Amino acid sequence: MSQRCQRVIHWFRKGLRLHDNPALIEACKDASELYPVFVLDPWFVTNANVGANRWRFLAQTLDDLDKKLQLLNLRLFVVRGNPETELEKLCKKWKITKLTYEVDTEPYAVARDERVGVTMDNLGVSVTTSISHTLYDVHRIVKINGGKAPLTYQSFQTAASRLGPPEQALSSPTVQDLQGCRTPISDTHNKEFGVPTLEDLGVCMTDLGPNLYPGGETEALERMERHLKKVNWICSFEKPKTEPNSLLPSTTVLSPYLKFGCLSSRLFYHKLVNVYKGKKHSQPPVSLMGQVLWREFYYTVAAVTPNFDKMKGNPVCKQIPWQENMDYLNAWKEGRTGYPFIDAVMIQLRREGWIHHLARHAVACFLTRGDLWISWEEGQKEFEKLLLDADWSLNAGNWMWLSASAFFHQYFRVYSPVAFGKKTDPNGDFIRNYIPALKKFPAKYIFEPWKAPTTMQQTAGCIIGKDYPKPIVDHDIVRQQNIQKMAAAYAKSKSSNPDTNKDNIKDLSSKSSKKRQPDDADNGPLKKKKKS
DNA sequence: AGAGCGGTTGGAGCA
DNA sequence: GTGCTCCAACCGCTC
Numbered sequence: 275m276s277q278r279c280q281r282v283i284h285w286f287r288k289g290l291r292l293h294d295n296p297a298l299i300e301a302c303k304d305a306s307e308l309y310p311v312f313v314l315d316p317w318f319v320t321n322a323n324v325g326a327n328r329w330r331f332l333a334q335t336l337d338d339l340d341k342k343l344q345l346l347n348l349r350l351f352v353v354r355g356n357p358e359t360e361l362e363k364l365c366k367k368w369k370i371t372k373l374t375y376e377v378d379t380e381p382y383a384v385a386r387d388e389r390v391g392v393t394m395d396n397l398g399v400s401v402t403t404s405i406s407h408t409l410y411d412v413h414r415i416v417k418i419n420g421g422k423a424p425l426t427y428q429s430f431q432t433a434a435s436r437l438g439p440p441e442q443a444l445s446s447p448t449v450q451d452l453q454g455c456r457t458p459i460s461d462t463h464n465k466e467f468g469v470p471t472l473e474d475l476g477v478c479m480t481d482l483g484p485n486l487y488p489g490g491e492t493e494a495l496e497r498m499e500r501h502l503k504k505v506n507w508i509c510s511f512e513k514p515k516t517e518p519n520s521l522l523p524s525t526t527v528l529s530p531y532l533k534f535g536c537l538s539s540r541l542f543y544h545k546l547v548n549v550y551k552g553k554k555h556s557q558p559p560v561s562l563m564g565q566v567l568w569r570e571f572y573y574t575v576a577a578v579t580p581n582f583d584k585m586k587g588n589p590v591c592k593q594i595p596w597q598e599n600m601d602y603l604n605a606w607k608e609g610r611t612g613y614p615f616i617d618a619v620m621i622q623l624r625r626e627g628w629i630h631h632l633a634r635h636a637v638a639c640f641l642t643r644g645d646l647w648i649s650w651e652e653g654q655k656e657f658e659k660l661l662l663d664a665d666w667s668l669n670a671g672n673w674m675w676l677s678a679s680a681f682f683h684q685y686f687r688v689y690s691p692v693a694f695g696k697k698t699d700p701n702g703d704f705i706r707n708y709i710p711a712l713k714k715f716p717a718k719y720i721f722e723p724w725k726a727p728t729t730m731q732q733t734a735g736c737i738i739g740k741d742y743p744k745p746i747v748d749h750d751i752v753r754q755q756n757i758q759k760m761a762a763a764y765a766k767s768k769s770s771n772p773d774t775n776k777d778n779i780k781d782l783s784s785k786s787s788k789k790r791q792p793d794d795a796d797n798g799p800l801k802k803k804k805k806s
Numbered sequence: 807a808g809a810g811c812g813g814t815t816g817g818a819g820c821a
Numbered sequence: 822g823t824g825c826t827c828c829a830a831c832c833g834c835t836c
Binding site: 428678686687761 | 828829830831832833834
Binding site for chain 2: 427518682694
């Protein structure tokens, strides 16, 4: 048993959980005093686009975390301000000797953590980090893939499989683990360090929707276990066969919990392995396990691709001459494109903070290459704001996928804003739920109400063009035009600078492998030749 | 080294 | 409900 001689801050950022939290376990190991800290970074308040529903999710998550820490005789300290300066202040105040946190691969976090590292160095505080947000050290996957970001799921899977299964998830720390360790709590703790209320966060209450997916580790684990009990459902799960427009979610909705780290992806991974054991089950990429790997795929590419959330300067992103159109963009955001399925999904997004993956496909295709020809970055920003599960790597990656800017290239496959939703909801109940104005339209016309005869519109109590908008574009026409524009953009990128992307990726990989050389020394230098 | 293969989730029409 | 073809032909990866 190690001696309790350290005064430790465990810095919660993502990883807002006690289970499978190796950095927290590391903090508990030899601490005489342990301070769990969450820093409310003003960067996120001003730069990151956080809508009301996600603020609520975060507040609930922090509240749950504080309650769980209290069961261990600890408390959460929420501080506001720049992490670098706030942590420095706290380290001095509490005479901290050690800082622990979970690795975050997002560029903002990497830069931030580097600055914090320098500050800690100057203070003589030792820093211990652990990888537990992703299944693997994503840089190891890149290295196995020849130092390049994998651009297909298959090449990702091949590389990842060579690492074997991810490590087992750790248990939460127990009261026994913390014997001899304390957190000094002042009388003014709640006032000084309490979990912020929505008022504190400046959340506009009228923007809040129904609380369908409450935040927190407790809720995350319950939700996971609820789904794991449905063994047949788990084993036969195929993502493309789930419904984008059912009134209740047809998938697990674990994504918000994985985004904040209320749930460990490794725990979910191994729970799935256990359910699958000895049974016939679906396979990646369509299986539930496949979904966990998709998350890892995007985290991997995003970690080593510069400007991953932009088109310009992004070596994996096709350069496409998108056009600005505020009228179209606002109509899309506000759910008044005149295409009921698209609008209903956008209204659900704004209200509830979660929409089905395939619904995201339909509205993303519509905004970009399908209909409105607006940059995927605009859609990315809106999703970033409104989705509870808005996850930087996945959001950017999926927007590039849907706009056929990266990963997916069959741009001639276009989702129909009319036909796609009909397949799984022929009666249009989803539309009726989110757009009451259309409630009385017969099923035959509810996906394209402008085609209903005027008398029928009168009977339904909804005149198209007055009570509900006419379609802002004619899908059949713009679809054709946009496919041609895509073909032209693809041809241009092929002829003008066919090797630009590859060169950028190579530059990048040599940079990152140089940087990581001490770590990688045991595996020898990268070899160019595959076969000898 | 360039042809062939496969790619989570398109739509329409037809058997 | 399922599965084929056509539409026109993309890309990255493999051998």
